[in-house]
Amino acid sequence: MQSFVKKYSIFLMLYIVFQPILDSITGLMMRMNMNVTFGVFIRMIVMAVTVLYLLIYLILNRDNKKGFMIIGYFVILALMSAISLVVNFKAKTLFVPSLELTTLAKSLYYPVMLLGYFYAFEELAEDRIINRFFPKAIFYAINIVSVIMIVAHFTGSSFSSYSYYKLGESGWFYAANELSAIVSIAFPIMIWYALEKIGTWRRVYYWITIILAVYSALLIGTKGSLIAVIFGICMGILSTVIQFFRHGANKKLMAFLAGILVITLGGIFLAYPAMAVSRTAELHSEMIKYKKKKAKTKKGLTKDQEKYVKTNKTVSYLLSGRTVYFENASHNFSKATPAQKIFGMGYATNFKKVKNAKLVEMDYIDIFFQFGYLGTIVYMAPLIYCLIYLIGAFFRKFKYMWSFKWSLLVASVALGFGMALLTGHVIEAPSVSIYFVSILAYAMFNARIFLRTNDDPYTIGVNE
Numbered sequence: 001m002q003s004f005v006k007k008y009s010i011f012l013m014l015y016i017v018f019q020p021i022l023d024s025i026t027g028l029m030m031r032m033n034m035n036v037t038f039g040v041f042i043r044m045i046v047m048a049v050t051v052l053y054l055l056i057y058l059i060l061n062r063d064n065k066k067g068f069m070i071i072g073y074f075v076i077l078a079l080m081s082a083i084s085l086v087v088n089f090k091a092k093t094l095f096v097p098s099l100e101l102t103t104l105a106k107s108l109y110y111p112v113m114l115l116g117y118f119y120a121f122e123e124l125a126e127d128r129i130i131n132r133f134f135p136k137a138i139f140y141a142i143n144i145v146s147v148i149m150i151v152a153h154f155t156g157s158s159f160s161s162y163s164y165y166k167l168g169e170s171g172w173f174y175a176a177n178e179l180s181a182i183v184s185i186a187f188p189i190m191i192w193y194a195l196e197k198i199g200t201w202r203r204v205y206y207w208i209t210i211i212l213a214v215y216s217a218l219l220i221g222t223k224g225s226l227i228a229v230i231f232g233i234c235m236g237i238l239s240t241v242i243q244f245f246r247h248g249a250n251k252k253l254m255a256f257l258a259g260i261l262v263i264t265l266g267g268i269f270l271a272y273p274a275m276a277v278s279r280t281a282e283l284h285s286e287m288i289k290y291k292k293k294k295a296k297t298k299k300g301l302t303k304d305q306e307k308y309v310k311t312n313k314t315v316s317y318l319l320s321g322r323t324v325y326f327e328n329a330s331h332n333f334s335k336a337t338p339a340q341k342i343f344g345m346g347y348a349t350n351f352k353k354v355k356n357a358k359l360v361e362m363d364y365i366d367i368f369f370q371f372g373y374l375g376t377i378v379y380m381a382p383l384i385y386c387l388i389y390l391i392g393a394f395f396r397k398f399k400y401m402w403s404f405k406w407s408l409l410v411a412s413v414a415l416g417f418g419m420a421l422l423t424g425h426v427i428e429a430p431s432v433s434i435y436f437v438s439i440l441a442y443a444m445f446n447a448r449i450f451l452r453t454n455d456d457p458y459t460i461g462v463n464e
Contacts, residue, residue: 001056008053009120015046016137016438019182020144020173023431027159027174040106043430047109050116057119070115073381077111080343080375087339088346096347096354103347107370109430110437111382117441125445134442138435139193142186143209145179148172149216161221161276168221168276176220177361178425181432183217184228185416189439191236192408195257207260214264221276224423228415230268232408237261239407322424325360329369344372361424383427386440387417393447400456409443416440 026039051074058067081104089095121134152158152171161168161176170176190213194206217225237258244254272278332349333341348357349369359366368376390413394401401407416436420426426436449457 001060005053005057005060005123008049009123012050012117012120012438013124013133013137016134016434017140017144019141019431019434020148023174023179024148024172026431027170027172030174031159031172039431040102043109043434044105047105047112047430050112054112054115054119057123073378074111077108077378080371080378081108084343084346084371084375087337087343091337091340092346093350093352094354099347099354099357103370103428106430107367107379107428110427110433111379113434114382114386114437114441117438118445121441121445134438135189135193138186138189138439139209141435142183142190142213145171145173145183146209146212146216149219150212153219158219169219171216171219175425175429175431176222177224177423178429178432180217180220180222180225180228181419181423181426181429182435183213183220183225184419184423185412185426185432185435185439187213187217187228188232188235188408188411188415191232192404195236195240195404198257199253204260207264210264214268218268218271218275218277222423223277224419226268226275226277227422228419230265231415232411233261233265233268235407235411236404237265239402239404242402322360322362325358326362326365328358329360329365333369340372342372342374344368344370344375346370359424362422363420363424363427366424366428383417383440386444390443390447393451397450397456400450403456405446409439409446412439413443 022039022042026037029038054070058070061067085100085104088100149158149169149171153169158169158171159174159176161170168176170179173179190210194210197203197206214229217229240254240258240261243249244251244258329349333345336345336350347370348359351357360369364380367379371379390410394410397406401410416426416439420436426432446457449455
């Protein structure tokens with residue numbers, strides 16, 4: 001069993017590299033109108049094996065207190081989920097078992113994989129070489145995304161990010177919002193890896209991969225990826241500037257790294273007018289003007305269109321009209337039974353036709369409506385714990401938090417939590433949450449060692 005634990009821990013590292021391949025195969029299958037989604041099938045198998053891995057790991061380590069807490073948490077989560085299904089089966093106007101069960105399975109992916117990655121890091125803690133594979137795995141995964149995006153772009157075989165605008169590209173990946181979230185969360189890790197590798201002047205070629213990643217991110221045309229790229233680069237600049245003024249720093253190297261970061265950031269601002277995200281902002285304003293004009297005609301607007309027009313223009317653009325879906329879901333929740341308010345309303349609250357089932361696509365809000373008051377507390381508990389722990393570690397070790405490793409880990413985690421609200425498709429989307437939870441587990445593992453030993457675990461990083 002110990003051999004299985006070690007091998008599966010290594011597999012979890014390598015599994016990250018294969019994510020873009022899974023997603024591109026899934027995207028191509030959906031383009032061919034195939035009902036079976038290859039990626040979801042593989043990820044559910046991995047989640048099931050990870051549950052077995054966690055049980056074996058806890059048994060082998062014989063930490064009864066920790067094991068009892070973790071197993072107890074999953075028992076409570078499973079019980080809450082089962083109660084929610086029964087409640088909604090009886091209460092919902094239309095209960096579609098396939099939708100409800102699929103959504104629930106995707107939701108459970110994050111807590112299982114978060115614990116799985118944390119214990120994988122713990123299992124491999126003594127092996128310095130393997131531990132350095134994690135940032136490299138993220139680096140390679142996003143490079144694969146970049147290659148797929150660029151090949152799809154130049155062969156004219158990309159999906160459109162916004163089919164109704166015919167703007168933006170998502171390569172051979174089906175969901176532009178999920179792709180945007182993946183690139184956003186992982187981009188700071190790419191910068192960290194590249195900056196560490198450009199420790200000598202001759203290795204500046206690593207920055208070419210960052211330029212390709214930026215280009216791919218901007219091809220998507222979503223505001224989320226643009227914001228994340230700018231934020232990641234700004235954190236890199238801040239880190240190099242702080243290190244420049246520290247005693248014993250290689251000032252020439254720091255100045256050089258700051259220079260290429262500033263040039264990259266400047267290039268993004270210069271290119272902005274030609275980006276798809278710039279055009280979508282313009283089209284958003286034009287669409288609101290058109291709908292206001294249409295409202296004065298005899299045909300008028302639908303109720304949802306009226307809500308959209310009345311929403312503040314900036315807010316509606318940032319949230320992509322999700323305020324309308326929020327109002328509808330909130331209305332359904334207000335009419336829900338007491339049991340539904342406690343245990344949630346499941347997939348898309350209440351709907352009479354499947355085609356009318358709409359998520360808000362803002363993770364925290366969708367989670368609340370899906371799991372209810374009590375269910376949300378249980379479901380979000382691991383994330384809340386991680387967030388509080390990492391904020392505490394950040395301030396307790398504040399002066400050490402400006403190395404490339406820590407500043408860009410902080411940026412990545414912050415983007416994960418932020419994108420879950422702004423763009424959604426992070427916590428409950430397995431294709432995205434795998435990046436978020438693995439990075440979060442990596443940050444937690446490092447912070448735990450740092451606080452316990454008062455020594456930054458520098459061996460768990462890019463360089464030896």
